[in-house]
Amino acid sequence: MRCCFKVADLLSKTRTQTQLRFTCIRCVSSRSRPNISSQNSEIYTLNKKISNLIRTGRFTEARLVFDKMVNRTIVSWNSMIGGYVKRREIAKARKLFDEMPERDIVSWNLMIQGYVSCHGNRFLEEGRNLFDKMPDRDCVSWNTMMSGYAKNGRMDEALWLFDSMPEKNVVSWNALISGFLQNGDVASAIECFKRRPEKNAESLSALVSGLVQNEKLDEAERILVECGDEDGGNDYLLRAYNTLIAGYGHRGRVDDARHLFDRIPCNLGPRNGDNGTFKRNVVSWNTMIMCYVKAGGIVSARELFDQMTERDIVSWNTMISGYVRVSNMQEASTLFCKMPSPDTQSWNSMISGFTGIGNLELARSYFERMPQKNVISWNSMIAGYEKNEEYKEAVKLFIQMQFEGEKPDRHTLSSVLSVCSGMVDLHLGKQIHQMVTKMVLPDVPINNSLITMYARCGEINEAQTIFNEMELPIEVITWNAMIGGYASHGFAAEALEVFKLMKRSYVQPTYVTFISVLSACAHAGLVEEGKLLFKSMVNEYGIQPRLEHYASLVDVIGRSGQLNEAMDLINNMPFEPDKAVWGALLGACRVHNNAELARVAAEALIKLEPESSASYVLLYNMFAELGQWDDATEVRMMMERNNIKKEVGYSWVDSSSLVS
DNA sequence: GTAGGGTTAG
Numbered sequence: 001m002r003c004c005f006k007v008a009d010l011l012s013k014t015r016t017q018t019q020l021r022f023t024c025i026r027c028v029s030s031r032s033r034p035n036i037s038s039q040n041s042e043i044y045t046l047n048k049k050i051s052n053l054i055r056t057g058r059f060t061e062a063r064l065v066f067d068k069m070v071n072r073t074i075v076s077w078n079s080m081i082g083g084y085v086k087r088r089e090i091a092k093a094r095k096l097f098d099e100m101p102e103r104d105i106v107s108w109n110l111m112i113q114g115y116v117s118c119h120g121n122r123f124l125e126e127g128r129n130l131f132d133k134m135p136d137r138d139c140v141s142w143n144t145m146m147s148g149y150a151k152n153g154r155m156d157e158a159l160w161l162f163d164s165m166p167e168k169n170v171v172s173w174n175a176l177i178s179g180f181l182q183n184g185d186v187a188s189a190i191e192c193f194k195r196r197p198e199k200n201a202e203s204l205s206a207l208v209s210g211l212v213q214n215e216k217l218d219e220a221e222r223i224l225v226e227c228g229d230e231d232g233g234n235d236y237l238l239r240a241y242n243t244l245i246a247g248y249g250h251r252g253r254v255d256d257a258r259h260l261f262d263r264i265p266c267n268l269g270p271r272n273g274d275n276g277t278f279k280r281n282v283v284s285w286n287t288m289i290m291c292y293v294k295a296g297g298i299v300s301a302r303e304l305f306d307q308m309t310e311r312d313i314v315s316w317n318t319m320i321s322g323y324v325r326v327s328n329m330q331e332a333s334t335l336f337c338k339m340p341s342p343d344t345q346s347w348n349s350m351i352s353g354f355t356g357i358g359n360l361e362l363a364r365s366y367f368e369r370m371p372q373k374n375v376i377s378w379n380s381m382i383a384g385y386e387k388n389e390e391y392k393e394a395v396k397l398f399i400q401m402q403f404e405g406e407k408p409d410r411h412t413l414s415s416v417l418s419v420c421s422g423m424v425d426l427h428l429g430k431q432i433h434q435m436v437t438k439m440v441l442p443d444v445p446i447n448n449s450l451i452t453m454y455a456r457c458g459e460i461n462e463a464q465t466i467f468n469e470m471e472l473p474i475e476v477i478t479w480n481a482m483i484g485g486y487a488s489h490g491f492a493a494e495a496l497e498v499f500k501l502m503k504r505s506y507v508q509p510t511y512v513t514f515i516s517v518l519s520a521c522a523h524a525g526l527v528e529e530g531k532l533l534f535k536s537m538v539n540e541y542g543i544q545p546r547l548e549h550y551a552s553l554v555d556v557i558g559r560s561g562q563l564n565e566a567m568d569l570i571n572n573m574p575f576e577p578d579k580a581v582w583g584a585l586l587g588a589c590r591v592h593n594n595a596e597l598a599r600v601a602a603e604a605l606i607k608l609e610p611e612s613s614a615s616y617v618l619l620y621n622m623f624a625e626l627g628q629w630d631d632a633t634e635v636r637m638m639m640e641r642n643n644i645k646k647e648v649g650y651s652w653v654d655s656s657s658l659v660s
Numbered sequence: 661g662t663a664g665g666g667t668t669a670g
Contacts, residue, residue: 047662055661078663085664109664143665174666206667235668242669249670287670314670 039071047075054083074104081107085114090123108134109141116148124152143171150179170196174203181210186219193223201236204228208240212247220244221260238264238278242287249291257291286314293322317345324353329362348376355384360393375409383415391423410440417449426457444470448481455485476507484516492524511543518552522559522584530556551580558588563597579608586615590622595631598622613644 046069053062066072066080077100084093093114100107108130115127131137131145142165149158158179165172173196180189193207204227211220221244228237241264248257265279285308292301305311305319316339323332332353336342347370354363367373367381378401385394398416401408408416413436420429433450436442442450447470454463467474467482479502486495499517502509514537521530534553537543550573558566566585570577582604589598598619605615616639623632639646 044662049662051662073662075662080663082663104663106664111664113664138664140665145665147666169665171666176666178666200667202667204667205669209667209669239667239669244669246670281669283670285670290670318670 043069043071043073043076047073047079050076050079050083054079054086059083059087074100074102074107078104078106078110081110081114085110085117088114088118090114090118105134105136105138105141109138109144112141112148113144116144116151119152121152121154124148124154139165139167139169139172142166143169143175146172147175147179150175151182153183155179155183155185170198170200170202173197174206177203178206178210181207181214184214186211186214186216190219190223199227201240205236205240205243209243212243215251217244217247217251217253217256220247221256225263238281238284242283245284245287245291249287249294252295254291254295254297257288261288282308282310282312282315286312286318289315289318289322293318293325296326298322298326298328311340313340313343313346316340317343317349320346320349320353324349324356327353327357329353329357329359344370344372344374344377348374348380351377352380352384355380355387358388360384360388360390373406375406375412378406379409379411379415382412382419386415386419386422389422391419394419395428408435408439410436410443410446413440414446414449417446417453421449421453421456424457426454426459429453429457444475444478448478451478451481451485455481455488458489460485460489460491473505474502474507476502476510476513479507480510480512480516483513483520487516487520487523490523492520492526495520496526496529509537509541509543511537511546511549514543515546515548515552518549518556522552522555525559527556527560527562547575547578548580550575551578551584554581555584555588558585559591561588561592563588563592563594567597567600577604579605582608586618590618593622593626595622595626595628599631610642611644613639613646616644617646 046065050062050065053059053065062083063080066076069076077096081093081096084090084096093111097103097107097111112127112130112134115123115130127145127148131141134141142161146158146161146165149155149161158176162168162172162176173192177189177192177196180186180192189207189210193203196203204224208220208224211217211223224240224244228240241260245257245260248254248260261280261284264284285304289301289304292298292304301319301322305315308315316335320332320335323329323335329350332350336346336350339346347366350366351363354360354366363381363384367377370377378397382394382397382401385391385397394416398408398412398419401412413432416432417429417436420426420432432453436446436450440446447466450466451463454460454466463482463485467478470478479498483495483498483502486492486498495517499509499513502513514533517533518530521527521533530553534545534549537549538545550569554566554569557569563585566588570581570585582601586598586601586605589595589601602615602619605612609615616635620632620635620639623629623635638644
């Protein structure tokens with residue numbers, strides 16, 4: 001039985017005398033030892049209890065134990081302070097620090113760490129204050145302070161501390177390297193990496209992951225391949241390889257990823273003979289499979305998956321999510337049925353897969369059968385209903401979710417806001433807005449949903465207020481939401497005004513932006529402006545026009561009465577015209593009383609949606625107004641023949657807004 | 661495996 005662990009180890013880690021007295025609880029209890037009193041062993045036990053409770057997240061209980069302790073040691077205080085620091089509760093940590101009867105170097109270091117890990121220069125200065133005041137410092141104190149500056153982008157001061165340190169260790173060098181990387185100074189990081197006195201795979205791993213984050217993938221690979229061997233094959237080296245493979249995957253460079261993957265030995269070879277650490281592990285395989293999945297290479301992904309000798313739950317989930325991405329739910333289901341037990345993520349994948357192909361019943365049956373739901377499960381199901389326009393089901397589930405004690409998060413609220421937009425339900429929308437204010441810090445996507453919701457529900461001023469209160473710079477989706485909001489309510493001038501502001505803010509419009517501004521032009525009859533916008537979309541912004549843009553342009557030109565030009569456009573556009581296009585032409589023909597083209601448009605529309613009465617009615621009304629009663633009667637007879645009933649209160653104005 | 665710094669892959 002192992003006993004009395006290594007005092008030498010503890011000494012080498014420069015622990016204090018106090019600690020050494022408490023190290024050997026096992027000896028204390030097993031009769032052979034010693035000079036440690038039972039009171040000390042009790043303190044030791046309680047200290048250990050505190051740290052275990054903190055580590056497992058049961059912080060309140062830890063505090064209770066601490067409060068009840070009659071005799072505390074510095075370690076008891078330090079543990080509590082460390083707990084508060086990890087929870088970023090800096091004021092509470094400081095209170096304990098001030099109350100301590102006596103402090104050691106760890107207490108000071110903990111407190112400094114607490115300050116520098118909070119965001120903002122105010123905290124950094126407070127940390128520096130303590131650093132300056134402390135009676136004496138060790139390497140940890142210097143490293144903590146230095147990395148504090150580095151993480152807050154103050155590399156000059158970090159560097160100054162680095163130079164002033166009485167003694168540097170591996171951590172100091174690694175902190176400097178990653179500091180440069182965090183601040184985007186790749187060249188200095190590499191320079192520093194080259195000059196480090198002690199080679200270690202930890203700093204190589206830090207360098208590679210930093211280079212990947214700075215999009216310097218080729219540089220990362222060069223250094224990794226060059227230095228990998230000399231730094232010794234170990235776990236960190238493998239992590240570096242895996243990081244880089246994932247990095248290639250993120251940027252779609254799947255061949256480079258595979259090339260690197262193939263460099264990692266797969267069997268026990270000379271490099272991994274003894275320690276067995278540097279060879280592909282399950283993460284390498286999973287990462288590579290993920291690369292293929294992201295690149296749409298589901299077949300290659302499956303090939304690798306089948307070659308794996310040892311799979312974990314991530315392997316299965318990655319593969320299933322791959323099939324979900326390409327909507328192959330049959331294969332996804334087969335894999336799901338074969339799964340070492342599916343976890344919540346596996347179930348969630350199946351749910352979003354089935355909602356993605358519009359099979360809400362199957363999605364729901366998986367949802368109902370899963371043993372343990374999390375907020376993502378609820379969100380997937382609610383978003384599924386929303387995307388498939390089953391708004392009432394979405395709301396029902398949203399209510400049930402809260403009833404069952406699952407707390408909605410920003411994704412839930414965003415989905416439900418989209419539901420409100422879809423249902424044009426201002427009442428619910430306002431309620432969700434209140435929940436947003438109470439429950440989550442509004443972020444860009446949430447604000448976008450709010451803007452869309454208020455605009456759709458006609459509260460355009462409320463939408464504008466949220467827009468105005470958003471932090472700069474405004475993202476393109478937000479601009480689109482605002483422009484679209486105005487455009488859809490016929491506020492063409494306002495929509496175009498916001499569009500001009502957007503251009504002035506140097507934000508690149510997208511195809512969505514142009515759908516909105518073009519439709520605004522159509523509604524406002526701004527013919528020349530509409531044509532110019534269409535041209536600038538193609539020539540200035542290089543955006544390929546879509547069918548929606550053509551529909552708006554047909555609308556713009558048609559409303560101006562240039563019906564033949566509109567017809568030419570339809571004949572020459574690179575798409576099959578849809579009901580929006582024909583609807584725009586028909587509407588224009590109606591306004592300008594062009595019976596001939598109206599007939600062409602109406603016939604096309606009837607072909608596209610034979611069961612709808614709108615085109616018949618419009619055509620009938622127009623013939624009637626023109627006194628062409630034979631034609632009118634023919635239309636009426638056609639309706640009867642095809643068993644079309646005139647829907648009550650259906651006019652072209654309504655259907656036009658539905659179509660656009 | 662009682663408390664503190666850098667790195668810590670999918």
